[in-house]
Amino acid sequence: MDLAHLQAIAEQEKQRQRAIRLHCCTSTGCQAAESLQVKDNLKKAIEKKGLGDRVEVVGVGCMGFCGRGPLVQVEPERKLYEEVTPEDAESIINALEGGKATAKEGDPDHPFFARQMRIVREHSGEIDPERIEEYIAVGGYQALYKALYEMTPATVIEEITKSGLRGRGGGGYPTGLKWATVAKMPGNQKYVICNADEGDPGAFMDRSVLESDPHLVLEGMAIAGYAVGANHGYIYVRAEYPLAIKRLQKAIQQAKQNGVLGTQILESPFDFKIDIRIGAGAFVCGEETALIQSIEGGRGNPRPRPPYPAERGLRGCPTLINNVETFANIKAIITKGADWYSSIGTANSKGTKIFALTGKIKNNGLIEVPMGITLREIVLEMGGGVPDGGEVKAVQTGGPSGGCIPASLLDTPVDYDSLLKIGSMMGSGGMVVMDQNTSMVEVAQFYMEFCREETCGKCIPCRTGTVQLHNLLTKLLDKRATTQDLELMESLCQMVKETSLCGLGQTAPNPVLSTWRYFRDEYLALVKA
Amino acid sequence: MSVKTLTINDTPVAVEAGATILEAAKQAGITIPTLCHLEGVSDVGACRLCLVEIKGINKLLPACVTEVAEGMEVQTETAKLREYRKMTVELLFSEGNHVCSVCVANGACELQDMAVTVGMDHSRFSYRFPDRPIDISHPSFAIDHNRCILCTRCVRVCAEIEGAHVWDVANRGEKCYVISGLDQPWGEVNACTSCGKCVEACPTGAIFHKGETTGEKTSDPGLLDFLVTARKKQQWIR
Ligand SMILES: Cc1cc2nc3c(=O)[nH]c(=O)nc-3n(C[C@H](O)[C@H](O)[C@H](O)COP(=O)(O)O)c2cc1C
Ligand code: SF4
Ligand code: FES
Numbered sequence: 001m002d003l004a005h006l007q008a009i010a011e012q013e014k015q016r017q018r019a020i021r022l023h024c025c026t027s028t029g030c031q032a033a034e035s036l037q038v039k040d041n042l043k044k045a046i047e048k049k050g051l052g053d054r055v056e057v058v059g060v061g062c063m064g065f066c067g068r069g070p071l072v073q074v075e076p077e078r079k080l081y082e083e084v085t086p087e088d089a090e091s092i093i094n095a096l097e098g099g100k101a102t103a104k105e106g107d108p109d110h111p112f113f114a115r116q117m118r119i120v121r122e123h124s125g126e127i128d129p130e131r132i133e134e135y136i137a138v139g140g141y142q143a144l145y146k147a148l149y150e151m152t153p154a155t156v157i158e159e160i161t162k163s164g165l166r167g168r169g170g171g172g173y174p175t176g177l178k179w180a181t182v183a184k185m186p187g188n189q190k191y192v193i194c195n196a197d198e199g200d201p202g203a204f205m206d207r208s209v210l211e212s213d214p215h216l217v218l219e220g221m222a223i224a225g226y227a228v229g230a231n232h233g234y235i236y237v238r239a240e241y242p243l244a245i246k247r248l249q250k251a252i253q254q255a256k257q258n259g260v261l262g263t264q265i266l267e268s269p270f271d272f273k274i275d276i277r278i279g280a281g282a283f284v285c286g287e288e289t290a291l292i293q294s295i296e297g298g299r300g301n302p303r304p305r306p307p308y309p310a311e312r313g314l315r316g317c318p319t320l321i322n323n324v325e326t327f328a329n330i331k332a333i334i335t336k337g338a339d340w341y342s343s344i345g346t347a348n349s350k351g352t353k354i355f356a357l358t359g360k361i362k363n364n365g366l367i368e369v370p371m372g373i374t375l376r377e378i379v380l381e382m383g384g385g386v387p388d389g390g391e392v393k394a395v396q397t398g399g400p401s402g403g404c405i406p407a408s409l410l411d412t413p414v415d416y417d418s419l420l421k422i423g424s425m426m427g428s429g430g431m432v433v434m435d436q437n438t439s440m441v442e443v444a445q446f447y448m449e450f451c452r453e454e455t456c457g458k459c460i461p462c463r464t465g466t467v468q469l470h471n472l473l474t475k476l477l478d479k480r481a482t483t484q485d486l487e488l489m490e491s492l493c494q495m496v497k498e499t500s501l502c503g504l505g506q507t508a509p510n511p512v513l514s515t516w517r518y519f520r521d522e523y524l525a526l527v528k529a
Numbered sequence: 530m531s532v533k534t535l536t537i538n539d540t541p542v543a544v545e546a547g548a549t550i551l552e553a554a555k556q557a558g559i560t561i562p563t564l565c566h567l568e569g570v571s572d573v574g575a576c577r578l579c580l581v582e583i584k585g586i587n588k589l590l591p592a593c594v595t596e597v598a599e600g601m602e603v604q605t606e607t608a609k610l611r612e613y614r615k616m617t618v619e620l621l622f623s624e625g626n627h628v629c630s631v632c633v634a635n636g637a638c639e640l641q642d643m644a645v646t647v648g649m650d651h652s653r654f655s656y657r658f659p660d661r662p663i664d665i666s667h668p669s670f671a672i673d674h675n676r677c678i679l680c681t682r683c684v685r686v687c688a689e690i691e692g693a694h695v696w697d698v699a700n701r702g703e704k705c706y707v708i709s710g711l712d713q714p715w716g717e718v719n720a721c722t723s724c725g726k727c728v729e730a731c732p733t734g735a736i737f738h739k740g741e742t743t744g745e746k747t748s749d750p751g752l753l754d755f756l757v758t759a760r761k762k763q764q765w766i767r
Contacts, residue, residue: 282701284701299697299698303573303574304573304574304591304594452702452703453701453702454701454702455701455702455703456701456702457679457698457700457701457702457703457704457705458573458575458679459574459575459576459577460575460576460577460617460620460621460678461577461616461617461620463624463679463702463703463705464620464621464623464624464703465620466702467624467657467702467703468620468623468654468655471655488653488654491612491616492616492654495612495613495616495617498588498589498613499577499580499589499613499617500577501574501575501577501591
């Protein structure tokens, strides 16, 4: 398999594709709303009308507007149908030749779509994730070819560094620097790990990337392997994502068959294989050292860092670990260059970020936006604000590690540093909108309950501090707490934050601290009279 | 052998490169409180009592696993560290059922000593009175989970020195408890050699010799380090 071969596959696929393509979402969200039935019925209707040589229905990944699924989009005319039922299918086909479909028509130019900038999700919802040919037809594996034949590992790393890409898993560590560190470590055996454990409540960005465009992640990992000198990669994905796992398996198999994974990739001397490891549902296994323990077959407990995985990771070898979305950015950076990538975003946060927009908001779903966009633009313009004339009270970002941002700060730009400054964080991309009826103490209690249940139990402050914090919040909500209890709560928050072993405990108090900072009245109003 | 020089509480110390801050402090005669650390077995950095402040680093770091570096300036007794240590011990007492007056280890308990060291005389956190079992199925020893602080010293001593790996931790968070074998009654675990090292390793009265009653447990954690030194260096010194 060489470049000509790759191009031949692309050519053949383009020939095969019909003039009119009906994209039918088959991601988890839409599947739950019978999209597979919709797809089947569309197919039958096409056959019935004998349109098979002109029209095809393609099962695609997520289009983003998950709250309005199942979605069907007609290409190239871009007509969008929302909340499609299996019964609507036939009328949609009839509408291709004039006539009106019974399904509700959506607006493909709605700000929800128009304000997005799609780099990672460029082909999500447009290609069939279960066919490598479709990925190759949109330029897939060309970046890997370019890296292998036109670049050295050092120039790949230089490009990633120059792009300004930072980790999308929550911490925001500069990706180029991490790659450079792993590349510099001595030793023949190194590993690349893709962190697909996505456990934040309300977050489903990584699931969507894996379900919609799995080859994008594989290509990013292979380029990373070439850059750091690793020949073995693992994807650690949670068992709650069966469809993502299935599509990854299929993608890996097809990539091997087509010579873009395995030995002598694209006829170069570079070997790279990828294995899948399935997590058993512990949030803490998303923490990198716990994840590595888990791959090794041990109990998923974090260990103190340093040494960082870059120095001593999987089986004691230097290991590069990045998030799904981080890897999904690599192809675009290699193809279009670091200068292009770094022109997007703010001074210290480059590129785009995917958010899962949920909560009390009209337009639920996944959005990919350039860094630096304000919360107001996301929540009010793209999200359409709170339904039924309600008011935004706060926006929660960063999940159990993040904080609640009050409506008065909606003009804050979304970038790593600005969010940190106001007591929240970018996190992995969960964004939950809350309206005027939300009790912020209950929100804090909810996240603390989550941490209480998910702490691994290894270190004392987190194992038992989260329980005491949860109990104190419960006591407060029962109107049994005194002002001394609030003082104790505040100092315990500080203690858990500063003394816990890993990121889980170190950030667990954030939802309490941020609501205590911005909504103190609500806490004080609950104190025992 | 290269040497690093640093200061601990403003006292200059010179130690072998690769030593931990805890080892350096020990050589300088400075005591840093520890619970999960046990001479002779690996360190896990779990109890967080040994956290220290280091100039120029904005995080507290555990002395037991942090290597010394040239010019490091370490503080082990700041007001903040004292307060956090005290809170940690309070959290431990609130978490289990620690009733010294009826405990086999009364008077020889590292948790009890730690409470004295950090000046804890009561817990600001409400006691949780968990419902925990006792396993007396082993012919020679017993484990009372009410007194366990999950330091995992027994786990490590059994896996690393005895090589039997009878002990491990099950579940998550507040539901964690140490298990023998595959969560079987201890007496039914074939892998147990009845060596008794876990009894010596346990800092509290959780694992004890059968037949011991209130205040009768004596343990000898130093024995474990002696064994390791004897094996690795062929030196029989105590
Ligand atoms: C409790 C906890 C959970 C985490 N969960 C995830 C996760 O689900 N996915 C992820 O990519 N990173 C997660 N992380 C961050 C990882 O430890 C690690 O920093 C990240 O995978 C690095 O990749 P990046 O540099 O590409 O962001 C978690 C961290 C902590 C402390
Ligand atoms: S901070 Fe929490 S999750 Fe992390 S090691 Fe400690 S107990 Fe485990
Ligand atoms: S002795 Fe260092 S953390 Fe317990």
